[in-house]
Amino acid sequence: MSARQNILRRLREAPQGPLPLPPDVGAFHAAQAAGTAASTRHSRIELFCEKMAFWHGEVVRVTRANWPQTLRELCAAKGVRSLLYGEQSAHAAALAAAGITGLKPYDRPVDEWKKELFEDTDAGLTSTRGGIAETGTLIVWPDVAEPRLLSLVPPIHFALLDADQLYDSFLDALREQRWSEGMPTNALLVSGPSKTADIQVTLAYGAHGPKELVVLLLVNEEELV
């Protein structure tokens, strides 16, 4: 008998009480939300910014027209000499047009240039699939165009987030985006820069991943302030 068979046999032989009903997470969520006012785009933006700031993430409001320019200024201000990005990503052309110096496409398998990635890359830019207002969280799905390490290895992580894609909660996001119909090889929730409190419960940022997280929040002109 294999370990698998033995384990499954022991589990199947165990006495069972009546099977509990399947948990209805959606109904629970709806019941908890009942009586509170539905969120608005404005309230989601405000809440997201507040929570992201709590996690030590920087939120910069930008428009579709000016974000590459703003990113260029941010890079200059932070002394970024090299910005890693996905060359097949939707925003690659806009980046190139903005005249940001030190643009570095993630164009090879990691194995071929680990050292350069780890030691000679100041910042990385990723898109996001959305954000979660309740917790100040980014939803990042790395893919062929934007590999996983873009958001992890460089000391600064810039993330483009469309305010249209702000959800109230994690549950809302995964339901509305139908995650259960197909997950990517890697999906991430990111709430602020990497951190640890493992030494004497003292908070320190940049434990292993980025020391800074900068969210470029795409909003309408009138929402800029």
Next chain:
Amino acid sequence: MNAQPMKFVPASEFKQRAAVAVADQHLRKSFRGAMDFLITKRAAQFPDAAALESQRLLAEHIRKYSLARLPELLEQLERKLTDNGVKVHWAETAEEACAIIIGIAQSHSTKLMVKGKSMVSEEVELNHAMADVGIDALESDMGEYIVQLDGEKPSHIIMPAIHKTKEQISRLFADKVPGARYTDSVDELIGIGRAVLREKFMSAEVGMSGVNFAVAETGTLCLVENEGNGRMCTTVPNVHIAITGIEKVVEKLEHVPPLFGLLTRSATGQAITTYLNMISGPRRPGEKDGPRELHLVLVDNGRTQAYADQQLRSTLQCIRCGACMNHCPVYTRIGGHAYGTTYPGPIGEIISPHMLGLAATHVLPTASSLCGACGEVCPVRIPIPELLVRLREEAQHDARPGHAPLLGQGAAKSRLVDAVWAGWAALYTRPALYRAFGWLATRLRVLTPPFQGGWTVSRTPMKPAARTLHERMAARKSRWQ
């Protein structure tokens, strides 16, 4: 287990270690401070008691439902993961789990494996097993890295190095890390760890992680962390091996948010951690990073024993938040090392007997005043005090009729103790005898022994009153009625 014997915890050793720990004022102060900090942070996350209660009920429901369907959910998980290109392994024992992982590592001829935090890997003593075959299993969670560097085990499941001060850590780094100088700055200390470990992430062929939730419907492994080392271990090396207990599976993705939300808030008082890393497969064609090979090792190691009993099964609801130990007055006094087991505190007291047997662990369920703080804060409503009482019973008796004996069943059986309780029951079921005993004890109160075992270690002796309440009530009745 042949290469690396599991920790054996005879009663006397636990008591000795506990006595040493309570006498260590420095340790007491650091645990008290850290636990108070975590308690306060957790409380701030749950301002509304009624809302918390309904969330706990939902989380308990999800865990009970998942456990009720465990065998089929494990099969579904295996099927989905296999479809996604993940190799699934099953291990009945700690040795089997280690052998599987060593086999994978050796097939890649690696000498270095980087590890994200995994309590199951601690539970199976993986690092020692790897060391025995010449593979360096390096912990990369900051706290785990620190305790490993000092040759210790974690003293808390969420905050492994909570027993150490920054000065101790700084001296440790200065001693053991080439080029590190003594510093007072936590940021600098973290910087030292970061630099050392980034080198290792780059060079390791194999990375390892635990799993917080395994989702059957999509074949997704969820990892909860703040530091990013888990992401490093599961992304940079060519091979990723995940290890988890068989109980961690849930049916649906939408079961994750409620459990995840309670986990982080109960554990560290955070509304969410920096990362939730959801992994559903190895690198696909065209992807430029991520492991080329992904394995999941499903570990039993005593869990099916707990599963076989409907009351003990609730032990497996645990999502490893550590709130029970943060709130435990015993854990706060003695710290994690005194327990001698991988899982300390209340959860350790109820789960270790299934992993290590009651012969080695029967003292642990007695190390509780049954104050109930653990059960009160448990986010999945495990009735920990009831389980402690149950395990006390199993340690001192043969198995209940119709129940299979537990590993080490009856290990604490003692004729003397049996006789004491038989005598106790004889006295308290015979009212006349009981009253006579009370009469005599009050008359002989001057003969009260000055030493009364454990009681008089720090207390004056208990001395009967001049007259029992029985006598005084009887006298009252005759006087007034």
Next chain:
Amino acid sequence: MDQAGSRHYPDKPTKVYLFGTCLIDLFCPDAGIDAVQLLEREGIEVHFPADQTCCGQPAHSSGFPEQARAVALAQLRLFPEPWPVIVPSGSCAGTMRHHYPEMFADDPQLHAEVSALAERVFELSEFLVHVARVELSDRGAPTRVALHTSCAARREMGTLEHGRSLLAQLAAVEVVMHEHESECCGFGGTFSLKHPAISSAMAGDKVDALRETGARSFVSADCGCMLSLNHTLQKRGDDFQGQHLASFLWQRTNDGGEPR
């Protein structure tokens, strides 16, 4: 568990039973007598079945369920009338109210019987607040006390609120809160005998915390906690002592006329 407000309380009865508990019987009978006096002052007749011994908790929590059941059964039929059963101890009340039904879960008839009894079990302070609805008038000199509530009372009987609300009725008594107020005092029945080092550390921290409030004394509605803390203080040579809540309430409010 009985959270404040979740239990349905009956009207004030004319007769009750008192279950005195084994600890009070032998070690602090004054607390039992004071409980009786508090009840009688409310016009309630107190019956004390002479055959009562112990609720069975020590064996139950030590892993000897058979002996616990035997002792529990010996109490079961001592309270035949449908009167409330008043228990001046949170942990014994918790055992009778919550653990009796679990202990006899396998026997439908006994389960029904213990459940019916459990329904009538009230911890003393709970009864005074919610059923007798006492109105206390303080006759003592101004003082300051700390309140230690046993874990069983707090978590199984919701007694914290009751103790606080009774003390709040005493005009000249200032109740002060100690650090780690909700934490266990380290008694835990046989725990204090089996793990003296840990138990002592817990008791030591508790008396330090009570001491640091600057209170004159402390009160507790559980004899076990009170004895553990008082004997710890005595060993230290400290004259700071605790009193059972029933005794404290009685001494603050009686007009001195009634003999014990």
